[in-house]
Amino acid sequence: MSTSADSLLQLVVESAAVPLLEGTARDLEIPVVRGKATVLLGMRRTGKSSLLMQRAYGKMAKGGATREQIALFNFDNIAFEDFTGRDLLALVEAWRKQFPQMRTAKLYLFLDEIQQIQRWERALRELIESPLIDVTVTGSSAKLLSTEISTSLRGRSLATEVWPFSLRETLRHTAHSVPANWPVTKRAQSELESLFERYVVRGGFPEVVTLPDLTWSKVLREYLDVTLMRDVIERHSVSNPNALRTFVRQLLRASGRKVSINKMSRDMASQHIEVGKNTLHDYVAYLQDAYCFFFVPIFSDSVRKQQVNPKKCYSIDPGFVNANTAPGHFDRGLALETLVYIELRRRGHQPFYGDFGRGEIDFIIGSDGEPSALMQVAWSIADETTRARELKPLWDAAKKWPKAKLTVVTAYETDQLKDNRHHIEVVPFYRWALQG
Numbered sequence: 001m002s003t004s005a006d007s008l009l010q011l012v013v014e015s016a017a018v019p020l021l022e023g024t025a026r027d028l029e030i031p032v033v034r035g036k037a038t039v040l041l042g043m044r045r046t047g048k049s050s051l052l053m054q055r056a057y058g059k060m061a062k063g064g065a066t067r068e069q070i071a072l073f074n075f076d077n078i079a080f081e082d083f084t085g086r087d088l089l090a091l092v093e094a095w096r097k098q099f100p101q102m103r104t105a106k107l108y109l110f111l112d113e114i115q116q117i118q119r120w121e122r123a124l125r126e127l128i129e130s131p132l133i134d135v136t137v138t139g140s141s142a143k144l145l146s147t148e149i150s151t152s153l154r155g156r157s158l159a160t161e162v163w164p165f166s167l168r169e170t171l172r173h174t175a176h177s178v179p180a181n182w183p184v185t186k187r188a189q190s191e192l193e194s195l196f197e198r199y200v201v202r203g204g205f206p207e208v209v210t211l212p213d214l215t216w217s218k219v220l221r222e223y224l225d226v227t228l229m230r231d232v233i234e235r236h237s238v239s240n241p242n243a244l245r246t247f248v249r250q251l252l253r254a255s256g257r258k259v260s261i262n263k264m265s266r267d268m269a270s271q272h273i274e275v276g277k278n279t280l281h282d283y284v285a286y287l288q289d290a291y292c293f294f295f296v297p298i299f300s301d302s303v304r305k306q307q308v309n310p311k312k313c314y315s316i317d318p319g320f321v322n323a324n325t326a327p328g329h330f331d332r333g334l335a336l337e338t339l340v341y342i343e344l345r346r347r348g349h350q351p352f353y354g355d356f357g358r359g360e361i362d363f364i365i366g367s368d369g370e371p372s373a374l375m376q377v378a379w380s381i382a383d384e385t386t387r388a389r390e391l392k393p394l395w396d397a398a399k400k401w402p403k404a405k406l407t408v409v410t411a412y413e414t415d416q417l418k419d420n421r422h423h424i425e426v427v428p429f430y431r432w433a434l435q436g
Contacts, residue, residue: 203319
């Protein structure tokens, strides 16, 4: 059943009355090409809706558009329950009827959580093809990038991934300045270290950054519950939610470590939770689709080797891990490694991990057999055993890949290490993140 004309008009009136706010600026390069939809992808609550409003605000403040030219709708709302692609087209027509000048003026259409609309693909393609409509959409599903958008829109979209706040964005959001020059004063360094410690514990989900101490972890637990229910269980018709939630708890504890589906299946069986290995592989795909977890393969020219070797698991955010695991399970070193992984993804990299000799390299950047960067992450390398474990694989790998940049990211330590031919930079995370 189509939505009534009166209901569509009410939705238009409500949308037109919403004030557009600038919000905290994000460090995102969002390509815009005439005739293509701009697509923003990411997990729920990473700031896609705020970013959408910022872009709408920018059309007015910088682009000279009128408020009547800005139509912004959030479909993750009960008002749009059972909404279809046909209703979407009728909604745009209702906007033009309400504002007759829009018959000939450019309409900037901002559609939040487009995947909530049934059969949205054909309607969106029709809107994109209109020369008088500029379309920006958001979605909480990687499938919008990998399958649905690319197939349904046939090259008529450009996607950008939206992550939780970076450290730089967190500082901006909390009215702290980012150093323009390095090194900084002792006082500035102390302040940065304090902010970094808070960032490691809480992570970068925008709403969480400024919440009171007794509230932020509860909010992150709710994020997980809603994401699992809406973007995994309902979207993929998961028939065993209990098994899924147990699996997620295991992955949260494993963030920053290699994971084995076979071992996890046995562990779950020991808890009397029967679930097949193929089902767990399905869960991995669903959780990646929802931007909850990411699975990093080993660096190799052999596709088979990448497939048969364990992958390293990373959560979307260390605060997400901290809030959703039992006390005592939070590991600061693994949290730091998670932050580095997400920052690398934010910078457009798809890192690998490496086994080299008897050691492991946390992140290898590059492909075609010639990495551009090799990175280790450790809370501290002051301990001699830890120092040897982290540095030896880098020195060994540098003999094979002499052009690769070598870096160790730590919590607080700074150093420059050299041998006859190679150089390792030891840098605290806050400096690495803010200078990048």
